Amino acid sequence: MDYYKSIQKAVDYMEANLQASLEIKPIADQAGFSTFHFQRLFQAISGFIAADPPPEARSTHLLVQH
Secondary structure (H helix, E strand, O other): OOHHHHHHHHHHHHHHOOOOOOOHHHHHHHHOOOHHHHHHHHHHHHOOOOOOOOHHHHHOOOOOOO
């Protein structure tokens, strides 16, 4: 499994839903992981906590650079 691609799917989902109130479960579902696993992978790959991405990350593809 390519973790970077999975996390990028989640980032793409967040970007497509910037106006919505985002919750971890639907974002983790986009990546194909449980919320537990997703939060740990997201932080390991991006350096940010999934529940609190920085404002500039919500509008760019800066979170996941492989």
